[in-house]
Amino acid sequence: MQTLLRKELREQWRTHRILVVAAVLSLFGLLGPLSVKYLPLIMARMPGVPEGLAEVMPEPDVAMAVDEYVQNLAGFGVILAILIPMAAVVGEKNSGTAAMILSKPVSRAVFLGSKFITYGLIFFAGILLAGLGGYYYLGILFEWLKPEGFLALNGLLMIYLMMFVAITLFASTVSRSQFAAAGISFSLLIFISLLGTIPSLSPYFPTSLIDWGCALALRLDAEPAWTALAVTVAVTALTWLAAWLILQRQEL
Amino acid sequence: MSAIVIEGLGKIYGPVTALDSLDLHVEQGVVFGFLGPNGAGKTTTLRILAGLARPTTGRAWIEGLPVGPGSHARQLVGYLPEEPSFYPWMRAGEFLADLVGRLYGMSRSEAKARADEMLVLVGLEEVDERRIGGFSRGMRQRLGLAQALMNRPQVLLLDEPVSGLDPVGRRDILNLIDELRGEATVFMSTHILSDVERICDTVGILDYGRLIVLDEKENLLRRYAVPVVEVNFDATPETVAHWAESLRELPFVVNIQLDGSTVRITLDGSVQSSVDLQQLVLGSDLLVLGYQHEHPQLEDVFLQLVG
Numbered sequence: 001m002q003t004l005l006r007k008e009l010r011e012q013w014r015t016h017r018i019l020v021v022a023a024v025l026s027l028f029g030l031l032g033p034l035s036v037k038y039l040p041l042i043m044a045r046m047p048g049v050p051e052g053l054a055e056v057m058p059e060p061d062v063a064m065a066v067d068e069y070v071q072n073l074a075g076f077g078v079i080l081a082i083l084i085p086m087a088a089v090v091g092e093k094n095s096g097t098a099a100m101i102l103s104k105p106v107s108r109a110v111f112l113g114s115k116f117i118t119y120g121l122i123f124f125a126g127i128l129l130a131g132l133g134g135y136y137y138l139g140i141l142f143e144w145l146k147p148e149g150f151l152a153l154n155g156l157l158m159i160y161l162m163m164f165v166a167i168t169l170f171a172s173t174v175s176r177s178q179f180a181a182a183g184i185s186f187s188l189l190i191f192i193s194l195l196g197t198i199p200s201l202s203p204y205f206p207t208s209l210i211d212w213g214c215a216l217a218l219r220l221d222a223e224p225a226w227t228a229l230a231v232t233v234a235v236t237a238l239t240w241l242a243a244w245l246i247l248q249r250q251e252l
Numbered sequence: 253m254s255a256i257v258i259e260g261l262g263k264i265y266g267p268v269t270a271l272d273s274l275d276l277h278v279e280q281g282v283v284f285g286f287l288g289p290n291g292a293g294k295t296t297t298l299r300i301l302a303g304l305a306r307p308t309t310g311r312a313w314i315e316g317l318p319v320g321p322g323s324h325a326r327q328l329v330g331y332l333p334e335e336p337s338f339y340p341w342m343r344a345g346e347f348l349a350d351l352v353g354r355l356y357g358m359s360r361s362e363a364k365a366r367a368d369e370m371l372v373l374v375g376l377e378e379v380d381e382r383r384i385g386g387f388s389r390g391m392r393q394r395l396g397l398a399q400a401l402m403n404r405p406q407v408l409l410l411d412e413p414v415s416g417l418d419p420v421g422r423r424d425i426l427n428l429i430d431e432l433r434g435e436a437t438v439f440m441s442t443h444i445l446s447d448v449e450r451i452c453d454t455v456g457i458l459d460y461g462r463l464i465v466l467d468e469k470e471n472l473l474r475r476y477a478v479p480v481v482e483v484n485f486d487a488t489p490e491t492v493a494h495w496a497e498s499l500r501e502l503p504f505v506v507n508i509q510l511d512g513s514t515v516r517i518t519l520d521g522s523v524q525s526s527v528d529l530q531q532l533v534l535g536s537d538l539l540v541l542g543y544q545h546e547h548p549q550l551e552d553v554f555l556q557l558v559g
Contacts, residue, residue, distance in 0.1 A: 003354040007339075014341040096337030100399070103302040103331040104355040107322060248321065251305040 001110050004101075008118035021080055021126040028076045029130025032069030033137040036060045062142035066153070066217050069134045070210055073127065073157055081123065081164035082185040087178035088115045088169055089247065094177075099252040108247045112169065116240060119165045127158050145217055153213035159232055160209050164189065166236040170243040173250075206232040253316065255280040255407050255437035256301065260310035263296050263461075270296040272461035273310065278454070280406075281434045285452030285469070286441040289558055293461040294441040295334060298411045301439070302331040314407050327356070330405030330436075334412045336396030340385025344376055344395055347384060348402060356403040363402075370398035375424060389416040397425060408432065410440040414447060426451055449550040459558045469550070476553040478506070479521050483533055484514045484542035495536050504528060514542075 012018045040057045043049050058064070089112070092098035102111060131154045138145060164185065171184035196207035208228035215222030256278040263271040271293040278284045288294050299305040301312055303321050311318060317325035338347060345367055353363025371377045374394040379387070384395065393416050400408060413429065414422045430451045432438055442448055448455060449469065456466045465472065485492050489512050496515045499505050504525035507518035519525040526545070533540060 003351060007351055011339065011341060096333060096335060097339060099299075099302075099304050099333060100337055101351075101355070102321070103304055103326060103329070103333075104352065105324070105326045105357070106355050251299070 001114060004106065004110055004114035005117060008114050009121065012118060012122055017084055018122050018125065021084060021122050022129050024076055024080060025073060025123075025126035026129040026133050028072035029069060029127075029134040030137060032072045032134055033065040033141050036065040036068045037141045060142075062138060062145070063214075063218055065138055065142050066145075066214055069138070070153065070157065070214055073130055074160065074210055077123070077127075077157065077161045078164050078189060080126075081119075081161045082168050082182055082189070084122075085115065085119050085165055085168045086172055086182040086185065088119075089172040089243070090175055090178050090181055091172075093250075093252060102252055109244050112173070112240070112244050112247055116166065116169060119169075120162055123161050123165065124158060127154050127161075130154075146219060149217040149219055153217040156209045156213040156216075156229070159229070159236075160206055163206055163232050163236045163239075166239040166243075170239040170246075173243040173247050204228055204231055206235070253280065254278060255282075255315060256284075256439060257313045258297070258301075258310070259312070261297070261300065261307050261312055262309035263293070263300065263305070264308045269461050271300075271307070274458075274461070274463055276456060276463060276466065278437060278439060280437050282453045283429060283433050283438040283451050284440065285448035285455045286439060286458065287443075287445070287448060287455060287554060288441075288458035290443075292458040292558075294458055295411055296461075297458075298331070298333075298409050298439070298441060301407075301409055302326075302329065302333075327403070328406040329409060330400035330403060330407070331409045332396045332400040332411060332413055334415065336392055336399075338384040338387075338392065338395065340383065342384055343381055344384055344387070345371060345380035347395070348398060352399045352402045358403075366402055367398075370401055373401070373428065374398045375421075390418055390421050393417055394421065394425070397428070405436055408436050408438045408440075410438065412442055413440060414442070414444065422447070445549070445551045445554055455550070457554065457557055464557055465553075472553050473550065476556055478552055478556070479519045479526065480546040481517045481519065481526070481529055482514060482542070482544045482546060483517070483540060485536075486539035486541050487513055489513055491538065495538060499529075499532065502528075502532075 037060050040060060043057070089098070098111070102108060131150065135145065135150055167188050168181060168185040171181040172178065175181040175184060192206060196202050196205035202208055203225060204227045206228055208225040209232060212222060212225040212228070254277040256276065258274055258276040261271050261274040262269070274293070274297065286294050286297070296305065300307050301314065301319050303319055303323050303326050306320060313319065314325040315328050317323060317328070319325045342351070348367035348370055349364045353366055358366065368377070371380050374397055376391060376394055376398065379391065384392070387395065393413070397413060400410070410429070414425050417425060426447055429438055429440065440452070452469055454467070455469050455472055457464050467475070489510070492513050492515055493510055496508050496510060499508060499517065504520045504522060505517060506520055509516040517529060519529065533543060
């Protein structure tokens with residue numbers, strides 16, 4: 001496992017994917033509180049903005065800033081969680097490197113597992129940087145949040161993104177091109193998002209994790225979304241397991 | 253014990269039968285040449301032995317261990333695919349030492365030492381710090397062979413090992429394979445018959461997924477090669493043609509080809525036919541400039557069997 005894990009991490013570093021994930025997530029993590037704070041001021045000074053618009057805009061507060069932070073990271077994070085791993089398996093199968101590696105004494109579970117762990121580590125690094133920057137700007141621009149609540153929010157965000165990493169790895173295992181893999185993942189994203197809008201179903205869907213995380217960060221009274229957490233973890237585990245079982249059966 | 257045992261191996265891809273009840277035993281320490289036309293099933297056999305594909309029917313063993321994905325036989329095998337693929341961002345030395353060697357369970361220092369040794373062996377020591385993405389096809393082929401040899405394999409599976417190499421590279425790699433005789437069992441598929449003739453001890457010929465012949469190379473040449481005598485006369489083409497026509501009626505003469513003053517006579521293979529022809533040539537009253545028994549070629553055997 002260690003050998004392939006090192007190879008995967010080195011690959012993410014040399015192909016600059018670690019930098020892309022870190023840069024995008026930290027940029028949008030920082031932009032969340034900054035844009036909520038300064039957008040009304042910028043708009044008020046922009047020429048051509050209808051008179052009185054700035055006055056009717058709500059006064060920015062920490063809840064809006066946290067919400068913006070989460071929406072940014074969840075939105076761009078999911079896009080990265082689909083685009084970064086989409087070629088992970090199918091690319092190696094098509095190029096022949098998977099055959100080269102798997103003709104050596106290494107299991108397919110380790111091959112797939114090392115990829116999942118590597119993506120986990122780079123998304124962890126990205127969210128860590130985004131979280132540190134976001135927490136700092138939330139503190140200096142609005143108010144200092146309790147660190148444990150903000151940590152919980154980012155932890156739930158990480159779990160949410162890893163579900164899409166697992167789905168994309170599954171799609172990359174079953175499809176014949178990386179674009180097909182991305183297509184499958186985007187379709188599942190839309191499907192999950194649509195089902196999450198149905199009020200009777202939403203408490204059980206992964207999207208509820210985001211609302212729960214916001215409530216924890218802002219120390220609001222909210223129903224814990226344990227079911228949604230269990231569903232997210234189960235979807236992650238099951239899609240990874242399905243990808244492994246399918247890869248076991250595939251010929252290279 | 254045989255190094256490779258294949259029993260009733262079959263592989264069907266939709267309507268295509270790639271392998272049809274293949275039975276094969278390859279003895280330890282030999283260089284085995286696996287021949288066949290395109291689509292005969294050579295690569296499929298190698299992929300099954302390397303644990304990358306599953307047979308539809310039958311089984312195979314390497315050094316007594318069953319092959320397949322997840323098989324321990326992979327620890328004993330070195331595999332060079334037809335078109336070896338690498339991570340373009342990796343360096344050659346790094347690929348061998350940090351990835352291949354470590355996957356075989358070598359310690360860091362052991363893997364590094366073995367990688368250096370392999371790079372020298374395949375002539376890539378000067379470019380060990382270069383990214384593989386910039387390698388030519390020949391360099392990739394050499395690196396492919398180096399990675400296949402990293403674990404000191406007991407069985408080396410080579411799929412077209414010299415394709416893409418220049419003549420010097422081809423000679424070097426063939427010499428290298430030749431030196432492995434006795435140390436490892438080499439199972440090598442190729443289209444280049446002269447290479448097989450040069451280094452292989454045993455030859456198997458596959459056609460439409462079936463093994464149509466399996467024997468030691470010398471036996472094959474004796475059994476299937478056609479004896480041909482080439483005679484060059486110091487006479488006009490017309491005179492030579494007239495003499496050659498007189499041979500056509502003889503029962504031991506199979507075919508006659510004329511090329512100016514040279515005549516190429518295919519015999520039926522009996523020892524007496526060569527003696528009789530020699531007397532006929534001497535009794536022709538023509539000056540003989542050259543008389544040569546052509547050595548039987550593996551190409552003749554191959555064409556006779558699958559042509």
